[in-house]
Amino acid sequence: MNPVVEVRDLFFSYGEEMALERINLTVARGDFFALMGPNGSGKTTLVKLILGLLKPLSGEVRLFGVPVQRFHRWHRVGYVPQKATSFDVRFPATVEEVVLSGRFGLLGPGRRPGREDRRAVEEALELVGMGDAGHRIIGRLSGGQQQRVFIARALVGKPELLVLDEPVVGLDSRALDSFYSLLEHLNRDMGITLITVTHDTGAVARRVGKVACINKRLICHGTPSQVLTTANLARLYGAPVRRVVHSH
Amino acid sequence: MGEIFAYDFMVRALLAGLVVGVLCPAVGVFLVMRRYAFMADTLAHVSLAGVALGMILGVFPSLTTLGVTLAAAVGVERLRATGRLHGEAVLALMMSSGLALAVVLISLARGFNVDIMGYLFGSILTVGSGDLLLILAVGAVVLVMLSFFYKELFFISFDEECARVAGLPVDRLNVLFILLVALTVTVATRVVGILLVSALMVIPVLTAQLFSGSFRRLFWLSQVLGITVCFWGLILSYHLGTAPGGSIVLLAAAVFALVQLGTAARRAWQRRHLANGAEEKLPLVKLGERVSGS
Numbered sequence: 001m002n003p004v005v006e007v008r009d010l011f012f013s014y015g016e017e018m019a020l021e022r023i024n025l026t027v028a029r030g031d032f033f034a035l036m037g038p039n040g041s042g043k044t045t046l047v048k049l050i051l052g053l054l055k056p057l058s059g060e061v062r063l064f065g066v067p068v069q070r071f072h073r074w075h076r077v078g079y080v081p082q083k084a085t086s087f088d089v090r091f092p093a094t095v096e097e098v099v100l101s102g103r104f105g106l107l108g109p110g111r112r113p114g115r116e117d118r119r120a121v122e123e124a125l126e127l128v129g130m131g132d133a134g135h136r137i138i139g140r141l142s143g144g145q146q147q148r149v150f151i152a153r154a155l156v157g158k159p160e161l162l163v164l165d166e167p168v169v170g171l172d173s174r175a176l177d178s179f180y181s182l183l184e185h186l187n188r189d190m191g192i193t194l195i196t197v198t199h200d201t202g203a204v205a206r207r208v209g210k211v212a213c214i215n216k217r218l219i220c221h222g223t224p225s226q227v228l229t230t231a232n233l234a235r236l237y238g239a240p241v242r243r244v245v246h247s248h
Numbered sequence: 249m250g251e252i253f254a255y256d257f258m259v260r261a262l263l264a265g266l267v268v269g270v271l272c273p274a275v276g277v278f279l280v281m282r283r284y285a286f287m288a289d290t291l292a293h294v295s296l297a298g299v300a301l302g303m304i305l306g307v308f309p310s311l312t313t314l315g316v317t318l319a320a321a322v323g324v325e326r327l328r329a330t331g332r333l334h335g336e337a338v339l340a341l342m343m344s345s346g347l348a349l350a351v352v353l354i355s356l357a358r359g360f361n362v363d364i365m366g367y368l369f370g371s372i373l374t375v376g377s378g379d380l381l382l383i384l385a386v387g388a389v390v391l392v393m394l395s396f397f398y399k400e401l402f403f404i405s406f407d408e409e410c411a412r413v414a415g416l417p418v419d420r421l422n423v424l425f426i427l428l429v430a431l432t433v434t435v436a437t438r439v440v441g442i443l444l445v446s447a448l449m450v451i452p453v454l455t456a457q458l459f460s461g462s463f464r465r466l467f468w469l470s471q472v473l474g475i476t477v478c479f480w481g482l483i484l485s486y487h488l489g490t491a492p493g494g495s496i497v498l499l500a501a502a503v504f505a506l507v508q509l510g511t512a513a514r515r516a517w518q519r520r521h522l523a524n525g526a527e528e529k530l531p532l533v534k535l536g537e538r539v540s541g542s
Contacts, residue, residue, distance in 0.1 A: 052412075053409060053412060072415065073415075074414055079409075079410055081410060087406075090457075091463075092457055092460045092462065092463055093402075093462065094463070097402070097462060097463050101402065101411075104399050104400060104403050104411075104414060105414035107399070109396060109397055109400055110396045110397075112399075113399070137461065137462075
């Protein structure tokens with residue numbers, strides 16, 4: 001069976017400056033995969049390359065075995081962007097309208113959303129614990145609630161792969177915990193392959209199955225226990241890092 | 249008021265006004281939400297070059313205006329899509345270049361008896377049958393396209409990046425949308441003039457935004473407000489003998505001011521009421537909603 005994501009010898013630059021060099025990664029079906037690295041290490045760039053939002057300098061990205069520039073079945077992929085926490089709060093859209101937009105790629109132009117689409121919206125909102133918020137204006141929700149709505153939008157097309165770019169920025173510790181529980185549920189019980197960009201070494205250690213650390217290059221990858229060693233983290237962040245393990 | 253309808257020119261003016269009253273806010277909603285309201289102003293200024301070109305070439309000015317505005321629209325979108333220049337800088341570039349071209353062409357066309365004031369401030373009362381047909385045809389095309397691509401344009405306005413990941417052809421839709429803006433600007437300048445066209449695209453949307461609980465409601469309410477101010481603005485201008493374009497836009501601005509005041513007063517009243525009612529256990533859910541949104 002084809003891996004969900006394959007990245008082969010990927011190079012990318014912004015102008016003269018190299019942002020990513022020779023990245024090789026494979027994400028298998030059912031993985032809960034974390035992408036870690038310091039600020040400016042190219043994590044978001046890599047996510048955008050995986051999603052076809054940027055064109056690589058050289059190398060290749062394949063989604064479900066298909067080169068990303070020829071990939072058309074985008075309903076198989078859900079995306080929760082980093083800026084979800086800083087979108088325009090004055091935009092007068094309801095939660096329902098925002099989540100429903102996650103079905104538009106499936107529907108195609110000229111076709112109006114039907115009963116099935118509305119049911120999918122209700123289900124996605126229930127899944128993220130926002131079942132009663134459909135008619136509220138998105139900008140009036142808290143950061144954590146907005147984040148859940150954006151996850152619902154990414155899930156409403158019933159994707160097989162969900163990509164989240166720093167989804168926990170701005171969440172307090174309680175919201176963080178329930179957020180990771182939601183991701184675990186999506187991965188373990190619903191079989192959705194997850195790729196998440198994160199800074200949070202504590203949660204990564206406890207929840208994800210695989211980690212890749214990048215700082216323009218791939219520094220290390222494997223299971224959290226193999227990867228998140230003090231030596232590796234020092235290599236990644238360029239200084240000794242003390243790991244804080246939360247115990248609950 | 250009935251005597252107004254006895255004049256053909258007034259009937260044509262009202263029909264043109266109603267079409268433009270729907271069209272401008274329908275397109276304007278997406279412009280305002282994308283923080284691209286300045287686009288209408290830019291294309292309107294560029295359209296003056298089209299008018300002057302029509303005069304020089306001896307062609308029906310609406311056609312050359314349409315051509316020049318569409319070309320400028322595509323130019324703006326191409327430059328913006330490269331991602332190397334800021335959107336508003338591209339608009340400033342296009343607006344000043346277009347206006348400079350218009351000024352030069354007008355100076356060349358001086359011998360052609362150009363009614364520049366009519367184009368700058370609108371001349372709805374001189375809308376002929378040909379103009380009206382063009383306005384109706386363009387109006388129909390723009391409205392059909394908007395309703396066909398409504399949900400895609402909503403998605404792109406809210407989150408362009410996610411719309412791309414969802415598989416929408418964002419680049420092509422952006423070009424299509426900007427062409428719809430250019431078409432709307434071309435016909436709307438006949439009614440309110442080049443200098444005021446963006447007002448009709450923006451003000452009804454801002455007014456509707458003050459009390460819209462959803463995007464769909466904002467979309468429809470903006471059009472209702474647009475059509476209302478166009479109709480009553482024309483009627484007022486007929487009775488007061490004032491410039492129709494200016495009267496329409498002033499009325500739109502007055503409605504905005506009234507709604508803004510009304511909304512502020514209602515908020516103040518609610519705040520006082522909630523503060524008083526805290527002990528009487530008034531529903532605090534509403535307060536919570538407003539606090540989290542502020």
